Amino acid sequence: MSKQAHILHGEGELIAELDFSVGQLLLRQLTIHNTSLAQIDAHTGKEQTFKYILDTSRKLAIYLQKEGLKVNDAVAVCSENNLEFCIPVCATFYLGAIVCPLNPLYSKGELKHALTISKPKYIFISAVALNNMISIFKELHWSPRVLLLNDYGNTDIPWMSMCKAISSISDDNIDNFQAVPVDINNHVTAILCSSGTTGLAKGVMWTDKNITTIIRMYISNSDLANVMSLALLPFFHAYSFALLVIRLIGGSSCIVLSRFEEELFLRSVEKYKIEYLAVVPPIMVFLAKHPLVDKYDLSSVKRIWCGAAPLSEEIQKAVAKRLNISEIKQGYGLTETTLAVLRFPENTAAKFGSVGILVPGVSAKVIPLGEYETDKTLGPNCEGELCFKGDLIMKGYYNDEKSTRATIDKDGWLHTGDVGYYDEEGCFYVVDRIKELIKYKGYQVPPAELEAILLTYSGIKDAAVIGIPNEETGELPMAFVVKQDGANVREKDIIQYVNERVSNPKRLRGGVKFVDSIPKTPSGKILRRVLRHMLKSKL
The missing domain is CATH 3.30.300.30 (ANL, C-terminal domain)
Structure with missing residues (x-):
């Protein structure tokens, strides 16, 4: 069998390559979106424009630059979803530094481990992350500086007295600010934590090229253009972090929820007439089974995308029937693939149970279980390990060459650890994780x-x-x-x-x-x- 047998390639054209860093693209696009509505806090009703995000993030970037933050320095953002989350994210992108989103509900051990991966010079925290940070701060031997996403008033913790809230940072000379140029193909612009389902998390490196590729995909498909969406999934997770960046660049508005509250979620969909939902399987189970769902008008919802974990065909059908929605689609991706490498394009009928077809610019193959450096590839309807290659694949694991080599082989194929197959039409199905069988x-x-x-x-x-x-x-x-x-x-x-x-x-x-x-x-x-x-x- 030749090496090329049973290798599939995503079809379709993307818009021309973007010759900008993520920071340059954000500065340009936020300026264009200007006073349009960017975000609404579902809990308080507070609104924020793209101009506010632009001005505040530029002030913060100038402040960090003056304080000595350089290209390739790491900046962590440890917070639940809120309107301020995107401010340090944008500022870090502008400066060619590395954004490291972190889960504020990590245990102390998990938080210390995650911080030790990237050793950020600055850590932005919300009130939710405060107690954990206090308990481990003295153990962070590189002595990072902590900044607050909001002003939490006086505190009697000595090192906290040095903390600034981003709202207190001012600089009038923001209009001449320029984003720092970087090598788009190789520059690491974000380090996200892998899900850690089988062990401690690893630091997944995304390049500017990884992120601009997903921008090109979403702009090509106009999936999120001019659509009010719900930011429910945590911004520190790869799926939602990518959608946050896409929204800021694409200019669409979103309702931000800091946590899942059943009634607030349903009320927000009804009140803001949400047309597009990006969810994970537990939310689909809730929509399929919970009696509360019938008490709200969810007729505005036209499309649901579900990702991050396997969704059963039965739950998918139950939600479609209950909400009278024809377009419920799964996607498949890993933190290591930036976003979905498998999905059904807009205006394409989805197959129940399938996670989609290959996105443009990505190749896939299925190999026999238990084999790594192999030329063997399996044909349709044969279960094996799913492998992918293309511009969405991570650069590797940060400071972990051994794990990188165990995941990306010498030919550039990412071995997912997932068991699956594809049918005669190129639709993929995920069976389970190899380690979980x-x-x-x-x-x-x-x-x-x-x-x-x-x-x-x-x-x-x-x-x-x-x-x-x-x-x-x-x-x-x-x-x-x-x-x-x-x-x-x-x-x-x-x-x-x-x-x-x-x-x-x-x-x-x-x-x-x-x-x-x-x-x-x-x-x-x-x-x-x-x-x-x-x-x-x-x-």
Whole structure:
């Protein structure tokens, strides 16, 4: 078989390459959008224009420049979603420094680990991140400076007395400010944390080229042009961070939610007549099953994009029927691919269960499981590891050459660790993570398949499946189940329901455990390592 057999290439044209850094592009576009509405805080109703973002971020950039921030220095933003999040992001881009968005709800250990990856010179924090930062600050040996996204009043913490709130920074000479030029193809402009579902997070390096490529894709497809959207997913997550940058450059407005509150979410969709929703699977389960949904007018919603974790066909169909929406589409991407490398284009019918077709400029292949440096490629409807190549692929993991080499091979192919296949029409399907497959008597059992079946059971609100060790068989599939409020659900009924719908190796031989909630990342990925730890500690 030749090396080129069964290698797929994304079709379609993008607009011409953008010969700008992300910082230069932002400065230009924010100036053009001027006094148009950029953001509204869903909690307070406060509004912000693009001109405000431009002026405030330029003031901050001049301040940071005077304080000695240089090209390739790192700047962390550790905050929940709010109107101020984008200000240090823009300022850092202008200066050719590196933006490092961080989860403010990290544990102390996780936050220290994430900060130690990039060693930022400046850390912008919100009130939510304050206590964690106080507890670990003395352990950060490179002595970063902390700045506040908002003014939180007086504090008796010694090093906090040196902190400035960005609202207190002033500089009148902003009109002559220019963005710093960089090598667009190679300059690292952002370091995002990988999801850390199987271990500690790694620092994923995005270049200016990575980000300008997604800008070209979205502008080509006009997906977000002139559409009011909802910024619900956390900005520190790759999916939502990319959408934030796209919105600032494209000029569309958004409603910003700092956290998911059921009624506020539904009320915001109704009040602002949201047409486009970018969500993750837990939100889709909520839209499919929660009784509150029927109390609000969601008829404005025309399109839903779902990504970041697998979405079952049953939930997809349930939401389509309940909200009377024909355009519900999945996308597939990793932090390591900047944004989606698989999606259904606008005005293209989606296949239920499929995560899409290749985006323009990206190539894909499916290789046999367990093989790395291989010329073997699999044809349609053959399950294997999904691999991708193109301008969306990360530069690598920051200061981690070993992990980079284990993920991007010598020919530039990114090995995703995901099991999937494509059909005769080039539509891709994701089965599960290689590391999460349950091995029962040599058979590979995908947890996502069992979880999708469990979610169709009327009394189940949420579910997760792991393999539990067994001497005779290797592993047994076991379910963690969250009951719907007031539901009378029994273990034996659930096991019977699943076992009637799966082949013999996939039966729930490990049983069912009822829990109050399923531990997940902010993007909706199930934290199976936490479930295993819960089980071990109980045993």
